[in-house]
Amino acid sequence: MKRFHLPILIVLLSAIGLGVFAYKVSALGMPLQPDATAETWLVEARVRYQPTGGATTVELRIPNRLPNFSILDEGYVSRGYGLNTLSQADDRVAQWTTRQPRGEQVLYYRATLYRDGDDRSEAEYPGPVAAPEWTEPFHSAAEALIDDVRERSSNIQSFASVLVNDLANAPPASNAAVFIESDDNRTRRTETLIELLATARIPARQVTALRLVDGRRDVEPQTWLEVHNTRRWVPIDPETGTVEYPDDVVVWSHGSAPLLEVSNGENAEVRFAVSRGVQDALATIQRFGETLDTRILDFSTLDLPLGTQNTYRVLLMVPLGAMIIVFLRNVIGIQTFGTFMPVLIALSFRETQLLTGIILFTLIVSLGLVVRFYLEHLRLLLVPRLAAVVSVVIMLMLAISVLSHHLGFERALALSLFPMVILAMTIERMSVVWEEHGPADAITQGVGSLVVAAAAYGLMANRQLEHLLFVFPELLLVLLAITLLLGRYTGYRLTELFRFGRIQDAMRRTD
């Protein structure tokens, strides 16, 4: 069991990390790219009416839960009105009330919609409906039409489609033609279809939908037919018989009740305007997550205050840097001063950029070493000497900053973010190695530290990786798993292949 402990742990950690990551990417659609954008639609309903005196109530039907869109944001513009939203079956009703409106009144409702895939969720079957009472000749025509359609269909959905097509392409004097009226339009047709379907005991309902066309100021609401196939409501275009909504159609309200009702008002009308917006995908997903009933986004890094977020953006890169250090030390075999000093140096390189950072680091460490060798002559005790080196390092940093500011070299000002205590310790360690093992060793290790810091910086400054780790912090579990795996690596280091390669001539042949 002990032998499998670590492998199981590694598999478990990576499985959890990758699982949550995959869920967030595929189910929530969280963006993998830092600059990803998401398409949103702003739909504006504009209500206009002339008051006829007295207290007025305006009722506008607005969507509640949409099958293929989610409402990221909504707002009402209605000065001087009391606002109330009521839930009604599948929709909501926005109820504006006022006591004494004067002149033409305009009210707005705005919603930001985000397309989040098709919702095929099931709905309770309302049961077979009662057949309407037809008068002749409609009764026999309806019976004949329904029998005929039933012959040519296999289930409720195809029955409805065939029926829609029959009505759409009805030859004159056929059974279907009886039901086509002179003032035919989508709404009239839908009503007829619902009655005919009811004759076949099939529950159906009317739906008001909007077609999303960018920049349209006057979008005409469309009527759609929805048929219940005993499992869910299936949308059907009442003119063409096409099943399911196209991507650019959004359901606004259900039922045949009018969209707008105004008491004590006349010339009431509602107009819809649509415009397309492009938003930062991350913010969109975050708002979308709030509309969903998922716990995962409640614990997201994106909910933190902005300042804290920025801190964690940097901090979450540290495990990555640490893993690089493990790799470079235990698999490649580069020697560095201090185990994690290069990670801290790499963090400060984020501010100074690589080249400037390396120049400044080399400059400060070299000057610090000179001062340190001078301090050696003063024969100080260890801690006071370290304190003196820290002070000198800070003075050097200040001097370099002032100088570079005068020279107009502003980037060097980020120098103040260098971890000065770490620098001081590096200088101290380097001088001890210099004295005990010679300059060659000290410089090798110093350059090694810089190379490792540069490599760590290369990864830690990568925006893509930063985005991934910040938006999907569960990937840290995968990093942890890789680090644990590296912790069990007992093979040769790359530098050892070279070190022992050089002495192959001296190897005694055992055979």
Added chain:
Amino acid sequence: MPAWLPRFVRPRLLKEQGIVGMNARNARYIAAWNARRFYPRVDDKLQTKQLALDAGLAVPELHGVVRTHRQIRDVRTQLPTYTDGFVIKPAHGAAGDGILVIEGWRGDRPRRAGGRAMELSELDDHMSNILSGMYSLGGRPDVAMIEQRVRFSSIFDSVSYRGVPDIRTVVYRGYPVMAMMRLPTQDSDGKANLHQGAVGTGIDLGSGRTIGGVRYNKPCREHPDSEQSIVGLQIPGWEQLMELAAGCYELSRMGYLGVDVVIDADRGPLILELNARPGLAIQIANGEGLDHRITAVEAHMVARETETPAERARWAAEVFARPENTQRDEP
């Protein structure tokens, strides 16, 4: 192929040669056999010395211990009485850092190994540095030890430049598995550090003769300064040294241990210090990997009850002897 080009070798070849890499050493030997709680026995040289004395193992004599800055002044008056010289070393020093060897006196000034005369105040500073933790890991306050200067057996004078040749034996679970002698050169500034240009030569565990070694990763059969051969030198008191090394297992409880020994002209092999993380250069000096020998020890231990240090030393001398050296012993 130009000499400066990196010459890489396939990992499989190294494995066949039994070369132990850093990661394998850390995981398989140090982490597996060196218990954390026994580290102070090895890292604190004062404690090592005490344990060795209790166990009756030969070590350089301890003159005194300086624990506080106040004691520096007291010890200063005492130092000139050690006319044969003395050594000041930190109890927690690593890799030979902070060891100051005084060979004798020139008037009232101490004379360093290598001949340079110093001021007495420099000794004070050195002790002060040791106390403040300059040479200890993590900079923790330390104590300074003053001990007898080993009077080296003169037989290695022709093959060492100024400094002290020392003999490093790697002891695996009580069994000596490999040994090397480190000879200081002019390049290494009298230090026995292979990395700085000292010569490392492997030693045949059976006979205690050197077998020639490497310098700067190249095969080497002569000392670079004196041009004397470093092959076939007999180390005096070899059996004693092997027993001493094996005995260090009991006192340190370390399963993977480096034992550094110097040869005193009068007293023979003396334990200088122990190392819980002996490096891998010994493989280079011997031109052989440690792995096969360690496997042999493990196979031997399976069948064996606990053996005494003397038995272990004898077994190792027998099993790890090099045939070519034994043959040469016959006249």
